Amino acid sequence: AQKITQTQPGMFVQEKEAVTLDCTYDTSDQSYGLFWYKQPSSGEMIFLIYQGSYDEQNATEGRYSLNFQKARKSANLVISASQLGDSAMYFCATLGGAQKLVFGQGTRLTINP
Amino acid sequence: EADIYQTPRYLVIGTGKKITLECSQTMGHDKMYWYQQDPGMELHLIHYSYGVNSTEKGDLSSESTVSRIRTEHFPLTLESARPSHTSQYLCASSESSGSFKETQYFGPGTRLLVL
Numbered sequence: 064a065q066k067i068t069q070t071q072p073g074m075f076v077q078e079k080e081a082v083t084l085d086c087t088y089d090t091s092d093q094s095y096g097l098f099w100y101k102q103p104s105s106g107e108m109i110f111l112i113y114q115g116s117y118d119e120q121n122a123t124e125g126r127y128s129l130n131f132q133k134a135r136k137s138a139n140l141v142i143s144a145s146q147l148g149d150s151a152m153y154f155c156a157t158l159g160g161a162q163k164l165v166f167g168q169g170t171r172l173t174i175n176p
Numbered sequence: 177e178a179d180i181y182q183t184p185r186y187l188v189i190g191t192g193k194k195i196t197l198e199c200s201q202t203m204g205h206d207k208m209y210w211y212q213q214d215p216g217m218e219l220h221l222i223h224y225s226y227g228v229n230s231t232e233k234g235d236l237s238s239e240s241t242v243s244r245i246r247t248e249h250f251p252l253t254l255e256s257a258r259p260s261h262t263s264q265y266l267c268a269s270s271e272s273s274g275s276f277k278e279t280q281y282f283g284p285g286t287r288l289l290v291l
Contacts, residue, residue, distance in 0.1 A: 169217070
């Protein structure tokens with residue numbers, strides 16, 4: 064079985080600062096994918112970034128990067144130069160051999176002006 | 177850019193009513209999913225489909241049912257709504273690639289309130 068743990072229920076960050084959202088995972092699969100989604104207050108889930116378990120380099124997408132440490136089973140999301148529009152819930156998720164996406168509990172990020 | 181639509185966006189309905197939540201995607205994706213999410217909580221998979229005439233129950237038990245008669249359409253039905261069904265329902269789709277990079281794209285969600 065797969066499990067995602069996000070230990071930060073809420074984070075408060077000043078605008079323009081970088082922020083790291085923690086995600087650890089537990090899986091017995093040899094191959095798997097890791098995803099981050101953003102959920103604004105409007106409710107939709109927006110795909111941000113993907114990391115494959117065999118990818119040697121950390122994934123990056125614009126201001127988003129994924130700090131992947133396979134031995135520690137962590138896949139932290141880093142947002143550089145945070146903006147007010149980054150305020151939202153952020154979910155880490157994993158896709159393994161069962162081909163079902165398993166989500167963590169989420170982290171509520173608030174960007175202060 | 178994902179093109180997946182859900183209607184209605186908000187629904188307030190009385191106990192015992194039958195409801196259908198609509199989900200459509202224009203990307204030709206084989207796989208479609210329904211998730212249930214309580215406010216501020218994680219998502220739970222309640223139904224999924226890997227193609228036309230294929231439907232399976234997810235990890236979270238649900239009294240709802242789904243159908244997949246057309247590739248682009250994956251409606252969810254509750255025969256008799258109850259207050260315990262109050263939640264947000266999110267529909268998603270993904271392209272079947274057999275890899276672990278099958279990114280799921282989500283619709284805007286339906287917020288259901290059963291009185």
